[in-house]
Amino acid sequence: MKRREFLLAVPALGLGAAMFPRRLAGAQAVQTFNGPMADANEVYRPVTLAAKPGAQASMSDAQRDDLEHKLHCQCGCNLDVYTCRTTDFACSVSPAMHADVMGLVSGGYGAEEILAAFKSVYGEKVLMAPGKSGFNLVGYTMPFVALAVGAAMVTALLKRWKSRAPVAVTTPSSYTDASEGELAALDAAVRRDG
Amino acid sequence: MILVGELSLWVALLMATWGATVSFAGGQLRRADLVESGERALYATLAMVILASLGLWTALLTHDFSIKYVASFTSANLPKVYTITAFWGGQSGSLLFWALILSIYTAITLWTNRTRNRELMPYVAGTLALILIFFLATICLGSNPFERLDFIPADGRGLNPQLQNPGMAIHPPNLYLGYVGTSIPFAFAIAALLTRRLDAEWLAAVRRWALLAWFFNTVGIVLGMWWAYVELGWGGYWAWDPVENASLLPWLVNTAFLHSIMVQEKRGMLRKWNVTLVVSAFLLSIFGTFITRSGVISSVHSFAQSPVGKWFAAFLIVSIVVTAYLVSTRLHDLRSNAELESMVSREAAFLYNNLILVGIAFSVLWGTLFPIISEAVRGNKITVGPPFFNTVNIPLGLLLLLLTGIGPLIAWRRASIANLKRQFLTPVAVAATAGILCLALGVHNLAALLSYSFGALVVATIVQEFYKGINARHKMYGESRIVAFPRLIARNRRRYGGYIVHLGVVVVFAAFAGLAFKREFDLTLSAGDSKVVTDAWGHRWTFLSQGISRYNVLNREVTAIALDVTRDGKSEGVITSEKRQHVDSRGAPTFEPSTEVGIKGSFKQDVYVVLAGVRGADGAEIRVTFNPLVRWVWLGGALMAIGGLVVMWPAADRQRAQAGYAAVLKPRPVGERVPDLVGA
Numbered sequence: 001m002k003r004r005e006f007l008l009a010v011p012a013l014g015l016g017a018a019m020f021p022r023r024l025a026g027a028q029a030v031q032t033f034n035g036p037m038a039d040a041n042e043v044y045r046p047v048t049l050a051a052k053p054g055a056q057a058s059m060s061d062a063q064r065d066d067l068e069h070k071l072h073c074q075c076g077c078n079l080d081v082y083t084c085r086t087t088d089f090a091c092s093v094s095p096a097m098h099a100d101v102m103g104l105v106s107g108g109y110g111a112e113e114i115l116a117a118f119k120s121v122y123g124e125k126v127l128m129a130p131g132k133s134g135f136n137l138v139g140y141t142m143p144f145v146a147l148a149v150g151a152a153m154v155t156a157l158l159k160r161w162k163s164r165a166p167v168a169v170t171t172p173s174s175y176t177d178a179s180e181g182e183l184a185a186l187d188a189a190v191r192r193d194g
Numbered sequence: 195m196i197l198v199g200e201l202s203l204w205v206a207l208l209m210a211t212w213g214a215t216v217s218f219a220g221g222q223l224r225r226a227d228l229v230e231s232g233e234r235a236l237y238a239t240l241a242m243v244i245l246a247s248l249g250l251w252t253a254l255l256t257h258d259f260s261i262k263y264v265a266s267f268t269s270a271n272l273p274k275v276y277t278i279t280a281f282w283g284g285q286s287g288s289l290l291f292w293a294l295i296l297s298i299y300t301a302i303t304l305w306t307n308r309t310r311n312r313e314l315m316p317y318v319a320g321t322l323a324l325i326l327i328f329f330l331a332t333i334c335l336g337s338n339p340f341e342r343l344d345f346i347p348a349d350g351r352g353l354n355p356q357l358q359n360p361g362m363a364i365h366p367p368n369l370y371l372g373y374v375g376t377s378i379p380f381a382f383a384i385a386a387l388l389t390r391r392l393d394a395e396w397l398a399a400v401r402r403w404a405l406l407a408w409f410f411n412t413v414g415i416v417l418g419m420w421w422a423y424v425e426l427g428w429g430g431y432w433a434w435d436p437v438e439n440a441s442l443l444p445w446l447v448n449t450a451f452l453h454s455i456m457v458q459e460k461r462g463m464l465r466k467w468n469v470t471l472v473v474s475a476f477l478l479s480i481f482g483t484f485i486t487r488s489g490v491i492s493s494v495h496s497f498a499q500s501p502v503g504k505w506f507a508a509f510l511i512v513s514i515v516v517t518a519y520l521v522s523t524r525l526h527d528l529r530s531n532a533e534l535e536s537m538v539s540r541e542a543a544f545l546y547n548n549l550i551l552v553g554i555a556f557s558v559l560w561g562t563l564f565p566i567i568s569e570a571v572r573g574n575k576i577t578v579g580p581p582f583f584n585t586v587n588i589p590l591g592l593l594l595l596l597l598t599g600i601g602p603l604i605a606w607r608r609a610s611i612a613n614l615k616r617q618f619l620t621p622v623a624v625a626a627t628a629g630i631l632c633l634a635l636g637v638h639n640l641a642a643l644l645s646y647s648f649g650a651l652v653v654a655t656i657v658q659e660f661y662k663g664i665n666a667r668h669k670m671y672g673e674s675r676i677v678a679f680p681r682l683i684a685r686n687r688r689r690y691g692g693y694i695v696h697l698g699v700v701v702v703f704a705a706f707a708g709l710a711f712k713r714e715f716d717l718t719l720s721a722g723d724s725k726v727v728t729d730a731w732g733h734r735w736t737f738l739s740q741g742i743s744r745y746n747v748l749n750r751e752v753t754a755i756a757l758d759v760t761r762d763g764k765s766e767g768v769i770t771s772e773k774r775q776h777v778d779s780r781g782a783p784t785f786e787p788s789t790e791v792g793i794k795g796s797f798k799q800d801v802y803v804v805l806a807g808v809r810g811a812d813g814a815e816i817r818v819t820f821n822p823l824v825r826w827v828w829l830g831g832a833l834m835a836i837g838g839l840v841v842m843w844p845a846a847d848r849q850r851a852q853a854g855y856a857a858v859l860k861p862r863p864v865g866e867r868v869p870d871l872v873g874a
Binding site: 061065070072078079080082083084085086087090123124125126127128129130135136139140142143144146147150151154157158159161162164 | 426427428429433435463533534535536537542545546549550552553556557560561564567568571572574575576577578579580581582585586590714716786787789804806815817
C-alpha cells in the first residue's frame, strides 16, 4: 500500500466510525470494589405472577439454585443471583430477586417460564448469557466463523507456499530407515551444533 | 521529598520529550551525538520517575493526608505493607507505577543494546520515549497522584479491604511488568518498520523481552486468580470479567508470537504475522488499561470513570493508525520467500496453533465487547457472562490442547508416514487409555473427558520427547540417565523449558475440567445445628456450627463462624469464615463488609465455606462449595512460570547459546533425503 492510499483510507474509516451509533459512547454503570453501587430501592423490580391452580413447587432446591445461576443480579456486581446472595453481605437486590424466584417456583412455574418472566420485567440483561436467537446468534457464531475463515486462509496460504517448494524426487528404493540409535545420535548431534 | 517527587514528574516529562525528539532526529540525520543525547535523556527520565515514586511512597508512609491520593487509599491504621502497596492501589498511583516500570525497562533496553542493534536503537529509544510521554502527560495533566486537597482530613479513607491481601500486593505489579514488557518488542517492531530492517535482527532482540512479558503476565494472571478465589468469596477463580479478559488477551497473543517466532527463525516465514502479533500484544495491553480506566464496560475491577479513559482511547487510536500505516506501507519489505515442503510439518502445525490462539483471543475480545455492540445495534442491554464464554471457548481450548500434543510430534519441513507412526503411536495409545479409564471412572462430561484424554496425549508427548533426548545423551556420551536429564534441559532450554510450560498447561486444563464436578450447598445453621451434604465423590460431609463470634482486630470488626467438619464420620478439623467491616482510626466504617473465605484444601478438592449472612444472635447462612482440583490450577501456573524461567535463563556458554539461537534450517538440495528428526 502506498502512503497516499493509506492517507485516503484513514478518513474513510473515520467517517465510518462517526456513523456508528452514538450509544457506544455511553458508558455503562461501573461497579467498584466498594460493593454494589445500587440498592434494592433503585434497581429491584418485583417479578410476580399469580400462582397456577393447584400449584406445587415446580423444582427442587438444587434445580432452583441452578436456575438462579442463569439470572444476573442487578446490583451491579457481575455475579448471578445465587452467587451474589450467598456471597455478598451488603447486597439487598439478590435476596429480593431470590424471593421472587421462590415465589414463582412455589406458584408452579417452570424454569423457562421464570426466566421469561424476569426477562419481561428487567429486559434481556437479566440473563447471564444472551439467548441463542436473533442478533445474539451473531455473538455465539462469530468466533467460530472467524476461526473457520482463518483456517481456510491458513490452508490456502500453506498450499501456496507448498506450490513454491521444489518437487521432491522419489526416494531410491535402496534407502532403508535409520535405526533408533542412529536417529538418536543424529538428533543429539544436531542439538549440539544448535 | 514529596515536593521533589511532584516536580520530578514534570522534569521527567520534559526529559522524555527531549529524548523522543533527539532520538528520532538522530536516527534520521544519522547523528551519533543526538542519539546519545536521547539515550541520556531517557536515563535521566528514569532518575526523575524514581524520585517521583519515592516522593509518593514518602507521602504514603508519612500519612500526608493533604494529598488526595494518600487520603483516598490509606488510613493511619492501615498495616505498613499495604501502605506501601497502596502505591498501585489507585488509578494515579498505578499509572505512576506503570511509568516507573517502563522507564526501568527502557533503561535496561538502552544499556543492553549499547553496542548492538545500533541502526534500530534511535527509533527504539524514540518510540519508548513517546510511550513514556503519554504516561507522564496522563499522570501530570489527567491523574496526578500529588494532587492536594483543600483541607487536611484527620484520617484517610483506607485501602479497600479486598486489596489488603498478599495476592493483591503482588498480582498487579506482575501484571504491569507483563503489560509494560510488551512495549519493548513493540518499540523494536516500530524501529524495524521505520528503518525497513525487517530481517531477523529485530526479532532476536525482542524474543527475550517477549518471554519476560509472557512470564510476568502468566504469574500476574495466576496470582489474580488466586486472589479472586481466596478474597472475593464467590467460589471460583475466573469469572470472565472484562478486566480478567483484558489480561488474557495480550497473554494469548504473546503466546502465539513465542511459537510463530520459531517459524521465522528456522524458516524465514511469517514475517508480517510476527510484526502483527508484537504490535497487537502491545495494543491489547493498552486496550486492557483503557477498559479498566474508562468504565465503558462494567467490571468488578473498574475504578471510577475518569477522563483518563479518553486519553487511553486517543493513544490507542493513534497507535493503531500509526502502526497500520507503517505495516501497510512496508508489506513489500515484509514479504518472505516462504516455501513449504509438506502440509504435515511443524511449520504448518505452528500456523494452526497460532490460528487457535488468536481465535481464542478474538472470541474473548468479541465476548467482552459484545454487550456494547449489541446495545449499539439493537439498543438492548445484555449481559455476556460465563455461560457465553464457556460455550464459545471450551471447544477452542480443547482444540488448542490437542494441538499442544500434536505439534511437537511433527518434524520440521516434512513428516513421513514412518515418522508419524513412530511419534504418534505411544501418545495416542496413552490418550485412548486415559479416555477409557475416565469413562470407566464415571466421567461422562464430554468436555472433561476430552480434556483428560488430550491432556494425557500432551503428557505422553512430553515424556516421549524427554525419554528420547535422555537416551540420545546416554548413547552419545555414556551419561547415566539421571545425569542426562538436567543436562538435556540445560543444553536446550528453549525446547525443554517449553515442554515444562506445556506440562503446566495440561495441569491447568485438568483442573479446569474438574469444575464439571463442582457442588454447591446453601445452608442455614444456628449454634449447635449441623447439616450433612454429599460431594461429587460420594463422601458425606457434616458441618456443625459452633456459633457466631464478634470481635475487633487491627483495623476491622470481625463477625466469624466456626464449623466443626467431619467427612464420613471422621473429623476434618474446624473451618472458619469471616465477614470483616473495616474501620478508620476513629472506628468509623470505611467500606462495605468483605468476605474472608474458609478453605480446607487438598489436591483432590477444596471445601470452600463462605459466611453469607447472619440471622439474629447466632444464626448463620453459609455457602459450602466443593471445588475439585483447585490446587492443580496453582501447581499448573507454577509449572508454566518455571518453564518460562527455564526458557529465559541465560546459557552458561554464551557463544554456544548464540550459535544455537541462530540455527536455521538451510534449504536442502532437491531429492536429498533427510532422516525424520524431530527438532525444536
